[in-house]
Structure formats: structure tokens, C-alpha cells
Amino acid sequence: DQQVKQNSPSLSVQEGRISILNCDYTNSMFDYFLWYKKYPAEGPTFLISISSIKDKNEDGRFTVFLNKSAKHLSLHIVPSQPGDSAVYFCAAYSGGYQKVTFGTGTKLQVIP
Amino acid sequence: DTGVSQDPRHKITKRGQNVTFRCDPISEHNRLYWYRQTLGQGPEFLTYFQNEAQLEKSRLLSDRFSAERPKGSFSTLEIQRTEQGDSAMYLCASTIIKGDKINNEQFFGPGTRLTVL
Numbered sequence: 001d002q003q004v005k006q007n008s009p010s011l012s013v014q015e016g017r018i019s020i021l022n023c024d025y026t027n028s029m030f031d032y033f034l035w036y037k038k039y040p041a042e043g044p045t046f047l048i049s050i051s052s053i054k055d056k057n058e059d060g061r062f063t064v065f066l067n068k069s070a071k072h073l074s075l076h077i078v079p080s081q082p083g084d085s086a087v088y089f090c091a092a093y094s095g096g097y098q099k100v101t102f103g104t105g106t107k108l109q110v111i112p
Numbered sequence: 113d114t115g116v117s118q119d120p121r122h123k124i125t126k127r128g129q130n131v132t133f134r135c136d137p138i139s140e141h142n143r144l145y146w147y148r149q150t151l152g153q154g155p156e157f158l159t160y161f162q163n164e165a166q167l168e169k170s171r172l173l174s175d176r177f178s179a180e181r182p183k184g185s186f187s188t189l190e191i192q193r194t195e196q197g198d199s200a201m202y203l204c205a206s207t208i209i210k211g212d213k214i215n216n217e218q219f220f221g222p223g224t225r226l227t228v229l
Contacts, residue, residue: 102147
């Protein structure tokens with residue numbers, strides 16, 4: 001039962017353009033959503049999060065949008081840089097469950 | 113370096129052998145998680161500790177798996193009688209919980225890659 005889904009396994013974007021990574025979830029009990037970035041041979045690193053009471057959170061080039069009615073969130077990276085090339089995991093958290101559920105990841109390639 | 117460390121980084125073992133992995137979290141972090149990640153998947157929750165207490169175990173954690181955090185600092189994950197299906201990356205993460213305030217950001221270690229032949 002995949003409660004957090006990232007339907008695009010990969011994405012290629014030109015440097016300087018916008019990257020949009022999408023994520024869908026099924027569990028309405030999730031109250032926090034996170035994005036992690038992972039480089040090869042390293043553990044995931046936290047990127048940005050959003051509470052379920054908000055619909056947008058911005059941090060520099062990274063913005064996360066949450067649409068609760070659609071159970072959908074997205075990560076926007078603008079402008080995209082070659083160093084952003086990595087696997088991005090969407091994750092969701094419920095205080096009631098005390099654990100984080102991860103999606104399957106989207107591999108982003110930013111082409112110089 | 114004050115991040116999460118894991119040892120070993122790689123482990124190759126034969127089916128049926130026992131293996132043990134170690135995780136050293138960030139020193140002030142009181143919560144520690146273990147995850148397993150296989151190719152093409154995201155990290156899957158295995159278990160977590162609040163200080164030395166193991167509070168939840170996933171159904172993925174069969175009886176062959178055991179985890180400890182004896183003094184509320186480092187943790188070990190042991191797999192007994194390894195099977196080829198245990199081959200995966202085992203990730204450890206830590207965070208700090210203060211009262212009711214939960215820091216949802218987990219800090220991950222580099223992982224231990226297990227290969228069972």
C-alpha cells in the first residue's frame with residue numbers, strides 16, 4: 001500500500017528553467033510533508049517541509065505547494081542548477097503515527 | 113564531523129550469516145530511526161527509538177531483525193540468518209523531540225549497503 005506516490009521516476013530540465021516535481025498521497029491523516037534530496041552514496045538530506053495548515057512554503061529557489069483537497073504536493077525549483085541533479089523524495093508524516101512515509105523518488109537531471 | 117555516522121558502509125556476507133550495523137546519531141538527538149531502502153524505492157521505516165526505548169517496529173522487521181539503543185546514544189541493527197532478500201541499503205536517521213514539539217527534519221547517515229550472496 002503505497003501511501004505516498006511519485007509517479008515520475010525521472011525528469012530532465014535545462015539549466016535556468018523551472019523544475020516541478022510532483023507527489024500524491026492517500027492518507028488524509030498526514031499533517032506534515034517533506035522533501036528530501038539524495039545524492040549517490042549519501043543519505044537523504046532535508047530540503048523543505050510544509051504543514052498541512054499551509055498551502056505554500058518558500059525557501060530560496062525552492063517552493064513547495066500543497067493542495068489538500070487533491071492530496072497533491074509539488075516542489076518547484078527555479079532556476080534549476082546542475083548541482084540540483086539528484087533523486088528527490090517526497091515524504092509525509094503524521095504525528096499520530098510517529099514515522100515518516102517516503103515516496104519512491106524522482107531522479108532530476110539538470111542539463112547545463 | 114557532527115553528522116550521523118554509520119558503520120560499516122558496505123557489508124558483503126553469505127546467506128545464513130549474522131550481521132550487525134552500527135549507527136551514531138547526532139549527539140543531542142533523542143530519537144533514532146532505522147530505514148531500509150531497495151533499488152528504485154524510497155526509504156522504508158523499520159523501527160525507531162526514543163532515547164533507549166524502542167517505541168515502534170514495522171511489520172517489515174521480521175524475527176530475524178533486532179535493534180537496540182542501550183544507552184540512548186548509538187544504536188545497533190542485527191540481522192540473523194541473512195537471506196538474499198535482505199540485500200538493501202540500511203539507513204539510520206536521528207532527530208530531536210522536545211515535549212510536544214516535533215522536529216520533522218530527520219538527519220540521515222550515509223547508510224550501510226548490505227549484499228547477501
